[in-house]
Amino acid sequence: MRTVVYPGTFNPITNGHTDLVERAARIFDHVIVAVGTSTQKASRMSLDQRVALCRTVLAHLPNVEVCGFTSLLTDFVRSRSASLILRGLRTVADFEYEFQLVGMNRVLAPEMETVFLAPAENLAYISSTLVREIAAYGGDISKFVAPPVAAAMRAEFAGS
Numbered sequence: 736m737r738t739v740v741y742p743g744t745f746n747p748i749t750n751g752h753t754d755l756v757e758r759a760a761r762i763f764d765h766v767i768v769a770v771g772t773s774t775q776k777a778s779r780m781s782l783d784q785r786v787a788l789c790r791t792v793l794a795h796l797p798n799v800e801v802c803g804f805t806s807l808l809t810d811f812v813r814s815r816s817a818s819l820i821l822r823g824l825r826t827v828a829d830f831e832y833e834f835q836l837v838g839m840n841r842v843l844a845p846e847m848e849t850v851f852l853a854p855a856e857n858l859a860y861i862s863s864t865l866v867r868e869i870a871a872y873g874g875d876i877s878k879f880v881a882p883p884v885a886a887a888m889r890a891e892f893a894g895s
Contacts, residue, residue, distance in 0.1 A: 739765075739766055739817065740812050740819065741756060741759060741766060741769065741820075742808050742811075742820065743768075744773050747880055747888060748785070748788055748789050749858075749861045749880050751862075752823070753792055754858050755821070755854055760799055763798075763819070766798060768799060768800070768801045768802075770786045770803045772805050779892075780887070786803045788884050788887055792883065809843040812847060818846055818848065819848055820849045821849075822836070822850075823853070823854060825860070866879050876888060
């Protein structure tokens with residue numbers, strides 16, 4: 736069975752993320768969406784909230800599992816008996832950052848490989864950072880995220 740781990744903070748999960756998971760679910764036997772924390776990114780939503788939203792949005796995919804993690808990615812991938820990491824590429828800037836990650840992960844876990852998928856062209860401009868910014872100003876994010884995510888973001892920023 737080919738298992739791939741798709742890590743991210745999913746802060747929040749966007750339609751671009753969902754598109755990549757759907758593509759991966761057609762290619763791999765088992766897709767683990769690994770919702771993590773980041774020392775570089777502050778999140779208004781807790782890890783549990785982000786995991787719950789991902790589970791809700793991806794519930795239509797029977798071969799997809801969503802779980803949270805708070806360790807090094809390579810340790811998490813090993814703990815799940817996987818050896819493939821999925822990353823999404825939207826822009827050249829993404830490639831430069833992802834290339835650095837691949838190098839670091841190869842040193843930490845030479846047995847692991849990273850595969851890249853690009854989202855559909857009409858979703859490539861969506862980023863969680865931009866969605867959070869629009870939501871913070873009360874803007875309509877319904878074109879960029881699933882309805883449960885839009886509702887959660889509205890609630891999250893309601894008192895701001």
